[in-house]
Amino acid sequence: QQQVKQSPQSLIVQKGGISIINCAYENTAFDYFPWYQQFPGKGPALLIAIRPDVSEKKEGRFTISFNKSAKQFSLHIMDSQPGDSATYFCAASKETSGSRLTFGEGTQLTVNP
Amino acid sequence: DAGVIQSPRHEVTEMGQEVTLRCKPISGHNSLFWYRQTMMRGLELLIYFNNNVPIDDSGMPEDRFSAKMPNASFSTLKIQPSEPRDSAVYFCASRPTGGLYLWGNEQFFGPGTRLTVL
Numbered sequence: 237q238q239q240v241k242q243s244p245q246s247l248i249v250q251k252g253g254i255s256i257i258n259c260a261y262e263n264t265a266f267d268y269f270p271w272y273q274q275f276p277g278k279g280p281a282l283l284i285a286i287r288p289d290v291s292e293k294k295e296g297r298f299t300i301s302f303n304k305s306a307k308q309f310s311l312h313i314m315d316s317q318p319g320d321s322a323t324y325f326c327a328a329s330k331e332t333s334g335s336r337l338t339f340g341e342g343t344q345l346t347v348n349p
Numbered sequence: 350d351a352g353v354i355q356s357p358r359h360e361v362t363e364m365g366q367e368v369t370l371r372c373k374p375i376s377g378h379n380s381l382f383w384y385r386q387t388m389m390r391g392l393e394l395l396i397y398f399n400n401n402v403p404i405d406d407s408g409m410p411e412d413r414f415s416a417k418m419p420n421a422s423f424s425t426l427k428i429q430p431s432e433p434r435d436s437a438v439y440f441c442a443s444r445p446t447g448g449l450y451l452w453g454n455e456q457f458f459g460p461g462t463r464l465t466v467l
Binding site: 270277278279280281282285325336337339340341342 | 353382391392394397405440442455456457458459460461
């Protein structure tokens with residue numbers, strides 16, 4: 237019940253296109269859903285996060301869509317840029333002090349110029 | 350703030366040798382996490398501490414791995430003896446808990462230590 241499943245494993249998008257990465261979780265106790273971005277040679281860094289009491293959160297070109305009944309959430313990158321090329325991880329946790337994050341398997345995004 | 354500091358950044362060692370990875374969390378952060386990243390297994394949580402106390406070490410692969418946090422500003426991950434299958438990038442992350450932190454569970458990752466065991 238602790239798993240977070242992420243797809244696709246890799247994604248190639250043309251500059252200006254929309255990148256979509258999907259995640260599904262099992263544990264209904266999860267109430268915090270972040271996306272992390274990792275560039276080669278760097279550690280992951282928080283990109284955007286959402287709570288389950290909203291269905292969508294947007295920050296610039298990045299949007300999380302959340303479907304509580306389906307236990308799914310997705311990251312949409314609008315107007316994708318070559319600088320967005322990175323590995324993206326979804327994650328989930330119980331938003332309590334000291335709780336752990338469960339990460340998805342990661343998606344390697346390549347945006348071609 | 351300098352962020353999470355890890356050392357060394359790269360380590361090459363021979364099978365059977367002891368390896369010690371070091372981490373300095375962000376000042377004021379109460380939680381510290383050790384992760385291992387490989388192509389095959391992705392990002393795996395090995396162990397995490399709250400207020401210097403180990404909370405969950407279920408991800409530690411076997412007895413060859415041990416982690417300590419003697420104080421709020423320092424942690425080590427030790428592998429003894431090391432094996433080629435331990436080759437990976439090891440990340441340390443820290444997070445504030447309660448108090449000043451208003452929402453969310455953001456973890457701040459260090460740059461990682463790339464370990465190669467020959």
